[in-house]
Amino acid sequence: MNQRNEIKVWDPLVRLFHWSLVGAFTVAWLTEDEWMVLHAYAGYVVGFLLLFRLIWGLLGTRYARFSDFVRSPARVVGYLLELIRLRAERTIGHNPAGGAMIVALLTALLITTLTGLLAYGATGAGPLAELLFSHSAYGSELFEELHELFANFTLFLVLLHLLGVAFGSLLHGENLVRAMITGNKRV
Ligand code: HEM
Numbered sequence: 001m002n003q004r005n006e007i008k009v010w011d012p013l014v015r016l017f018h019w020s021l022v023g024a025f026t027v028a029w030l031t032e033d034e035w036m037v038l039h040a041y042a043g044y045v046v047g048f049l050l051l052f053r054l055i056w057g058l059l060g061t062r063y064a065r066f067s068d069f070v071r072s073p074a075r076v077v078g079y080l081l082e083l084i085r086l087r088a089e090r091t092i093g094h095n096p097a098g099g100a101m102i103v104a105l106l107t108a109l110l111i112t113t114l115t116g117l118l119a120y121g122a123t124g125a126g127p128l129a130e131l132l133f134s135h136s137a138y139g140s141e142l143f144e145e146l147h148e149l150f151a152n153f154t155l156f157l158v159l160l161h162l163l164g165v166a167f168g169s170l171l172h173g174e175n176l177v178r179a180m181i182t183g184n185k186r187v
Contacts, residue, residue, distance in 0.1 A: 006184040009092055011061040015183055021049050040120055047113045050106060069099035076100045090172045092185060101164060105157050112150040119143035
């Protein structure tokens with residue numbers, strides 16, 4: 001605890017992961033039409049960040065662990081009902097709905113990255129080129145469609161995520177964005 005009655009919640013690696021993910025996702029989104037090589041590199045960065053987060057969710061610091069914030073569907077629904085009544089409890093780590101959103105975001109990002117790798121490989125580029133090129137006459141189109149679908153779904157989740165962060169900040173009178181920058185939260 002420091003002098004302002006705050007404790008460290010988000011360790012430096014979680015914060016680095018989060019803001020690098022925001023950067024890489026934004027670059028990937030902005031380059032999808034015209035800048036395929038840059039788009040692919042942004043996708044690789046997202047992929048490595050996801051790998052790191054999956055490992056850190058198992059081995060990381062207290063509030064970074066999946067065991068700290070992944071809750072049962074019943075608990076998530078219960079929390080959302082409390083949220084509607086503006087009576088949801090404040091949590092130090094991720095709240096149950098936030099935890100569910102993180103699982104959804106990580107899963108959607110993982111599928112988007114994998115389908116992107118497959119689509120790229122089927123055009124003869126990227127790490128899967130040897131494996132896929134010439135074996136998939138129409139694979140590229142199918143993977144591209146799936147990739148676009150999941151990218152759009154991820155964007156939809158990001159918008160919900162931002163709404164959730166804004167709502168949670170207002171409800172409990174705390175700046176959650178600042179907490180993801182400094183790592184600290186009020187006790
Ligand atoms: C400027 C835009 C964004 C802001 C201000 C923001 C803010 C935040 C905040 C405040 C948290 C912590 C929530 C809590 O207190 O429980 C968080 C967590 C998270 N956000 Fe964002 N976010 C942004 C964009 C994104 C994007 C684009 C993605 C994914 C593509 C994303 C994925 C995540 C994930 C996965 C976590 C969990 C962090 C962890 O525990 O590793 N965010 N975000």
